[in-house]
Amino acid sequence: MSVNKLSHQQKTRILIVDDHPIVREGMAQFLNLQETFHLCCEASSAEEALNAMSACSHTLAIVDISLNGGSGLDLIKTLKHRYPGLKILALSMHDESLFAERALRAGANGYLMKQEGTQNILLAVNHVLAGNIYLSAAMHSGIAQRLMAPQRDSASPIAGISAREFEILHLIGIGFGTRQIAEKLNRSIKTIEAHRANLKEKLQLKTSQDLVRFAIQYLEPD
Amino acid sequence: MSVNKLSHQQKTRILIVDDHPIVREGMAQFLNLQETFHLCCEASSAEEALNAMSACSHTLAIVDISLNGGSGLDLIKTLKHRYPGLKILALSMHDESLFAERALRAGANGYLMKQEGTQNILLAVNHVLAGNIYLSAAMHSGIAQRLMAPQRDSASPIAGISAREFEILHLIGIGFGTRQIAEKLNRSIKTIEAHRANLKEKLQLKTSQDLVRFAIQYLEPD
DNA sequence: TCAAAAATAGGGGTTTCCCCTAGCGCAGTT
């Protein structure tokens, strides 16, 4: 609280949440090289992230949305709810507007792909810290418009996928069956079936196999 | 040329190929901290990797198999062909035995997941440099057995698969269901089911979904 | 605050999966 106008005296504290140690280390090294940043904490899970936030307050959190199979979006929501002033930069390996849209809707201030060069990462961090919304250059395909404009128009090609649906899409892509997903999430098979049906509806896929195909090809670029 | 028997005087030269700059930087920082390693080159694509190899010869290459949408496996093949003595460590974000198997078949000496901690990364690098094959702990589920098992016919696209089975595998990969395949080939659903069962048996896949995944990823590199 | 959307889950019929068995034909072996 009350840490304004010290921005060029005190370093900006950054928290990074990613379940890939290499990415965490790389990001830490890189950001700590900058004089104005101090990446004081790393976390590999949502729990660790929340603990780190209560331990010492950060200005910016960089969150991998694919964290542990899709729970990164939940974490973003939770963080934004508990710390409304916290800037959040969503990090993802996917070049897919679907995820960017979800991330921003969940409360992120920016969406950054891991494919981006380090200079763009720096740009994104500064952009978000300045209070702006950052979107990758490759991403100029009308996402901001759709977000700003209330889309009561159902004619949009990509409908809003909920966090839960995203999580289940991820699990499908990894190879889990309906029953296994139900067991993993401690839910009824019927619930998972309903989520799958909603996903098919929203993604405009006809058969269950098309859903599996979509999940594989969009979550596991091979 | 002629840089042998200097291994404990001169640092081991390592090339890392990954299209995620953060991962490259992180890996570089981490490995350069070790006294015996020198990560002299980074590459973000197959072309860059081959150029780097012809510029200065390396002892180990760490290759992301998801490079630019799957061309990492091709790169491993090419590297192993041009530089048979080169040790290759495949890197992936996927916890999927299918990728590990394909990586090793392509010529990699090890398979490392990005989820792994840095101490395991170091372990993997040393293991591979020592001439061993490294597999992530979560992964010894019959992969080694399948690789060591004598492959009957290396001429066929996939060992031991009949033409009819291959045809059906292809149709599965394209997205056809059991009923559609039966109609297309004017056969009983039961026949197609039997073929699918045989495919699962021969490919040592447990569930029907694994078969679909295999078909998609093996026959449709998209 | 109030309506919409999301998350949960059951009913019931259809389809697919999966483990059997089994006949037919072809090729190589003895």
Add this chain to the structure above:
DNA sequence: AACTGCGCTAGGGGAAACCCCTATTTTTGA
């Protein structure tokens, strides 16, 4: 010529998944 193995064909039957319903509770958004 008979034996043997195997690919291709296909059915029975039970389990599982899929699909179209409805319905309740919780969450979200305006």
